[in-house]
Amino acid sequence: MNPDDAYATLAAMHRGLDEQQSALVTARLVLLLADALGDADRLAALAAEARAIFDTPGNATDGERRGA
Amino acid sequence: MRGDERDRLAYRRPPELDGKPAGRRPVVVVGGGPVGLTAAADLALHGVPVVLLDDDDTVSTGSRAICWAKRSLEIFDRLGAGERMLTKGVTWKIGKVFHRDDLVYRFDLLPEPGDKFPAFINLQQFYVEQYMIDRDAELPGVELRWRNKVAAIRQDRDGVTLEIETPDGRYALEAEWVIAADGARSTIRRLMGLAFEGQVFEDRFLIADVHMTADFPVERWFWFDPPFHRNQSALLHKQPDDIWRIDLQLGWDADPEEAKRPEHVIPRIKAMLGEHIDFELDWVSVYTFQCRRLARFRHDRIVFVGDSAHQVSPFGARGGNSGIQDVDNLVWKLALVLAGKAPPALLDSYDAERSLANDENIRHSTRSTEFITPKGPGSRLLRDAVLSLAATHDFARAMVNSGRLSVPCVLPDSGLQTPDDAQWDGGIPPGAAMRDAPLRRTDGGDDWLLGHFGGDFAILLYEPSEESLRALRLALQSHPIGARLVVIGTTAPLTDHQGLVRARYALPPGAGCLARPDQHVAARWQRVDAAAILAALDRAACRPAGRVEVAA
Ligand SMILES: Cc1cc2nc3c(=O)[nH]c(=O)nc-3n(C[C@H](O)[C@H](O)[C@H](O)COP(=O)(O)OP(=O)(O)OC[C@H]3O[C@@H](n4cnc5c(N)ncnc54)[C@H](O)[C@@H]3O)c2cc1C
Numbered sequence: 001m002n003p004d005d006a007y008a009t010l011a012a013m014h015r016g017l018d019e020q021q022s023a024l025v026t027a028r029l030v031l032l033l034a035d036a037l038g039d040a041d042r043l044a045a046l047a048a049e050a051r052a053i054f055d056t057p058g059n060a061t062d063g064e065r066r067g068a
Numbered sequence: 069m070r071g072d073e074r075d076r077l078a079y080r081r082p083p084e085l086d087g088k089p090a091g092r093r094p095v096v097v098v099g100g101g102p103v104g105l106t107a108a109a110d111l112a113l114h115g116v117p118v119v120l121l122d123d124d125d126t127v128s129t130g131s132r133a134i135c136w137a138k139r140s141l142e143i144f145d146r147l148g149a150g151e152r153m154l155t156k157g158v159t160w161k162i163g164k165v166f167h168r169d170d171l172v173y174r175f176d177l178l179p180e181p182g183d184k185f186p187a188f189i190n191l192q193q194f195y196v197e198q199y200m201i202d203r204d205a206e207l208p209g210v211e212l213r214w215r216n217k218v219a220a221i222r223q224d225r226d227g228v229t230l231e232i233e234t235p236d237g238r239y240a241l242e243a244e245w246v247i248a249a250d251g252a253r254s255t256i257r258r259l260m261g262l263a264f265e266g267q268v269f270e271d272r273f274l275i276a277d278v279h280m281t282a283d284f285p286v287e288r289w290f291w292f293d294p295p296f297h298r299n300q301s302a303l304l305h306k307q308p309d310d311i312w313r314i315d316l317q318l319g320w321d322a323d324p325e326e327a328k329r330p331e332h333v334i335p336r337i338k339a340m341l342g343e344h345i346d347f348e349l350d351w352v353s354v355y356t357f358q359c360r361r362l363a364r365f366r367h368d369r370i371v372f373v374g375d376s377a378h379q380v381s382p383f384g385a386r387g388g389n390s391g392i393q394d395v396d397n398l399v400w401k402l403a404l405v406l407a408g409k410a411p412p413a414l415l416d417s418y419d420a421e422r423s424l425a426n427d428e429n430i431r432h433s434t435r436s437t438e439f440i441t442p443k444g445p446g447s448r449l450l451r452d453a454v455l456s457l458a459a460t461h462d463f464a465r466a467m468v469n470s471g472r473l474s475v476p477c478v479l480p481d482s483g484l485q486t487p488d489d490a491q492w493d494g495g496i497p498p499g500a501a502m503r504d505a506p507l508r509r510t511d512g513g514d515d516w517l518l519g520h521f522g523g524d525f526a527i528l529l530y531e532p533s534e535e536s537l538r539a540l541r542l543a544l545q546s547h548p549i550g551a552r553l554v555v556i557g558t559t560a561p562l563t564d565h566q567g568l569v570r571a572r573y574a575l576p577p578g579a580g581c582l583a584r585p586d587q588h589v590a591a592r593w594q595r596v597d598a599a600a601i602l603a604a605l606d607r608a609a610c611r612p613a614g615r616v617e618v619a620a
Contacts, residue, residue, distance in 0.1 A: 027453035035463040 077125045077201070079215040082232070084239040092227055093119050094406050096243035098218050098256060101128065102193060103374030103391035104249030105200035109147045110395055112207035113523060114403035119241065120210070121232060123217035127197040130351045131277045134190045134307050135385035138178070139476040139501060140392040141185040142587065144196075146522040149203045150185065153196065157189030158306050163288040165470050169295060172458040173468050182568045183504040184516040188473065190307045192277075193388065218250070221259050221370070228369050245402060246370045249391070254376035260367065266360030267434065269381060271441040272318040273355050274327055277311050278337060280347035284312075290470040292440075292455055296339040301440050301470070304340070311350055314340065317440065324354035357381035357437060359430045365394075366419045373398060378426040380433035383440060383471030390429050393476065394422050400523075400585035404609055409548050414610035417482040425477035432472045439469035476501040479588055486582075486591035486604040495574030495592070502587045505568040510560045517569055520554045520562070521583045525605060529596060530570065531557035531577035536596055543598035549609055551582065551601070584608055 013029065014022045034043050083090065095111055097104045100122030111118040136144075136153065144150035165173040177187035204210040219238070220231035228246045232239055248256040257264060284304065291302045300317035307313055316336055318327055326332060333352050341347065361378040365371060374391030398418045404410035442448035457464035478500045479485065485498035496503055507515040520526065529537070532555060544550050556562045556569055557577070564570055573581065573592075581592035582604050591604035606613045 023449050024453055024456070027449045028457055030450075031453055031457060031464060031467075032461075035461070 077127075077212070077214040079125055079235065080213070081236050082213060082216065082234060082239055084241065085234070085236055092242040092244060093117065094243070095119075095245045095247060095402065096121065096228070096230060096241060097247045097249055098122075098230070099249035099251055099374070099376065100124070100197070100201075100212065100214070101249060101251055101374065101391075102133070102196050102200065102388050103395060104247070105197055105204060106143070106147065106392055107247050107249060107373060107395045107399060108204050108210050108212070109149070109200060109207060110399040111403070112204070112210045113147060114399060115209070116403050116406055117209035118211070119243075120204070120212050121216040121218055121230070121241075122212070122214055125214040127194040127201070129194070130353055131275045131313065133193040133196070133382075133385070133388040134305065134313055135188050135389075135473070136191055136196065137385060137389045137474040137476075138183065138185045138187050139474070140389045141189065142504065142518055143392050143396045144200075145185065145518070146396075146587070147200075147203060148206075149199045152199050153191055154185065154189060156195060156199075156308055157191035158286055158308055159186045159189050160286045160288065160306070161187040162285075163290070163470075163473075165468055166289070166291045166294065167455040167458065167468075168293055170459055172455065173465050177473060182506055182566065184518065185504070188385070190305060190313075192307055192311070195308070196388075218255055218259075221246070221256055223367075223369050244369065244406070247398070247402075248370055248372045248376050249374045250376050252375040252379045254372070256370065257362065257372070257376055260370070262362055262367070264360050264362060264379075266358060266379070266430070268356065268358040269437050269441050270320040271356065271437075272320060272322045272324055272327070273357070274314075274316040274318055274333065274336070274352065275355055276314045276316070276333060276337065276352045277307070277350040278314060278347040279309075279311055279350050280341070280345060281310050282312070282341070282345060282347075292468075292470075293452075294340075297336065302340060303470075312347075316340075318354070322354070327354050328352050359434045359437070361426055361430060364419055365422055366415055371398060371402075371415065371418065377422075378430065380429050381437045382433075383436040384429070384433050384473055385471070386429040386433055386474045389474040390422075390426055393425065394418075396586040397422055404549065410609040410611055417484050417610065420482040421479045421484075424480045428477055429474070436469045436471045484584075484590060484608045484610065486600075486607055488592065489600075490594050492592070492594075493574055496572065496581070496589050498589050498591055500589055502583055502589060503572045505564070505572055506566055507556065507569070508563040508565040515562065517556075518587060522585060522587045524585050525549060525551035525590075525608070526554050526583050527551050527580055527596070527601060528569075528573070528575075528583060529553055529555050529580040530564075530573070530575040531555075532580065532596060533578065536578070536598075539598045540596065540601065543602055547602060547605060549605060549611075551605055582608065 037043055094116050095118050097107050097120040100120055104120055108118050108120045141150050144153055161177045163175045164171055215235055217233045218230050219233045222229050228243045230241045250256055286306050289304045293299055294302055303315035305313045359380050362372055365377045373394040380386050401414045401418055405412050405414055442451045454464050454467045458468050505517040507517055509515050556564050579594045580596040582590045584590045590608040
């Protein structure tokens with residue numbers, strides 16, 4: 001997959017949409033990608049990675065707290 | 069008839085107040101809700117005399133449980149009240165989920181015939197309670213004491229002492245065992261200082277029972293974001309006596325007292341049903357839901373069942389149904405312990421088995437509630453995205469969660485089940501509840517498989533040889549608990565005329581399974597063998613193998 005093509009495809013998905021519409025379209029895409037991935041463990045790992053920027057030590061997720 | 073219009077249940081002055089202590093009772097049940105009343109009947113049928121205490125003198129008022137699952141009905145049937153409930157109840161099995169104007173999902177809970185009871189009936193909780201009160205009254209050894217409120221409790225090694233308040237004063241009652249069925253606000257839990265931990269959902273639901281003669285189909289209809297109630301969910305479901313249950317999600321900011329006023333309720337319901345439909349409000353309440361449980365259900369001689377042990381949000385109808393299954397799991401164990409045929413350790417398996425079942429209920433109810441009441445803007449977006457894909461994508465349809473309806477739990481390996489010793493192609497594995505199947509009797513009459521099980525241990529034998537039957541009878545004769553033999557096959561006396569026993573249990577000729585008194589499979593064999601059966605029976609009763617008497 002050509003990275004510029006991939007980015008252009010995703011950017012095009014948002015064209016002409018307002019913030020709310022974009023958010024819904026993104027959420028639909030996430031669900032479609034999760035289904036295409038078909039792997040619960042990888043999905044969990046990717047979700048954790050997506051969230052990681054907000055997971056500073058003072059702001060731990062439930063999962064981390066349980067693991068601690 | 070409505071709960072609050074029911075006759076008062078008769079209070080009688082307890083004999084203890086006149087200085088007639090009756091000694092220590094084997095079992096006292098605290099709480100006369102559906103769960104406690106069911107426990108009393110089950111104990112009586114096991115020959116255990118029981119006193120049931122309830123602080124009130126009416127059956128449940130208002131809009132509470134309506135959906136009773138097949139497994140509960142099978143338990144009520146074992147206790148002699150299932151057919152009456154089935155006759156009165158509204159049978160249903162189809163559910164539909166709508167998003168805005170569109171049908172996104174339709175389910176059929178019992179797609180295949182061949183069970184005595186349907187997937188679900190709807191029946192007001194007060195009918196269930198009344199029918200169990202009537203059944204308890206028929207059974208020897210049940211004493212129901214209304215307006216008897218437990219105010220204090222203490223236990224030592226030998227028993228439990230309860231302090232009870234009545235209109236005529238206070239008295240003490242002693243029991244070997246106490247079953248605490250005193251509901252979500254359990255006094256006993258509070259008196260014992262036990263934590264009831266979990267999660268409260270920040271949302272409010274208007275639950276209304278309305279009387280109307282309407283010809284909506286007998287199906288469970290659930291809406292997300294319907295045109296008549298934007299941005300919230302709604303539910304419509306039929307009950308007996310032309311009563312319909314309506315749930316309307318209100319959001320956390322709604323004022324529960326205001327929302328309950330008829331001038332606010334009626335316009336909402338008109339918007340839902342249409343201006344032209346005549347209805348009358350029968351009952352209205354506003355609820356906030358929670359999922360919580362006790363860390364342990366058994367505390368020595370005090371055992372918690374039903375809502376006092378665990379509480380769930382009602383999406384999925386898992387509250388009352390799981391309490392009935394708690395009783396089903398506990399009572400035979402208690403009866404064996406009281407008879408000195410099993411050690412008290414058997415009761416720990418109640419905690420292990422029902423913990424797993426109730427964790428499963430809490431998990432499902434929590435997930436349903438989170439789908440209906442998303443916790444933040446992101447999860448709301450995700451939920452709406454699922455709904456928007458559901459009409460066209462199977463994977464998204466499968467995520468739509470308006471309540472995963474109660475099904476019996478496959479019990480964990482609590483030490484009572486015997487693991488399979490062979491490869492099975494399907495069937496009912498150890499730990500699972502038995503599945504019903506139609507049978508034909510010698511006289512040509514129709515019969516049901518589950519009617520031959522429950523209450524005691526029994527062995528389902530599929531076309532056994534004469535020789536193995538003889539060996540089994542001989543071996544079981546000297547066992548203190550024993551087990552009944554139920555022979556089924558392609559010929560009389562009990563004929564599997566549709567082949568469904570064989571298909572559902574995957575039993576070849578000569579095979580069999582051991583059923584616990586609660587109709588769960590404890591063990592199964594492709595070739596039955598007396599020694600293996602005796603070992604499985606001891607294991608299922610927590611008896612050290614080979615020992616004849618167990619001190620209680
Ligand atoms: C809106 C709603 C809908 C529901 N729908 C369903 C459904 O469709 N299906 C389902 O299975 N469940 C449903 N439930 C849950 C169901 O109502 C409960 O799980 C059920 O009532 C629990 O029964 P219980 O006998 O454990 O407790 P309860 O019914 O609460 O009974 C407890 C009893 O103990 C008595 N008591 C309390 N303290 C004392 C004391 N100190 N001394 C003596 N007696 C005492 C009380 O008076 C009461 O009679 C629903 C609940 C709600 C709120």
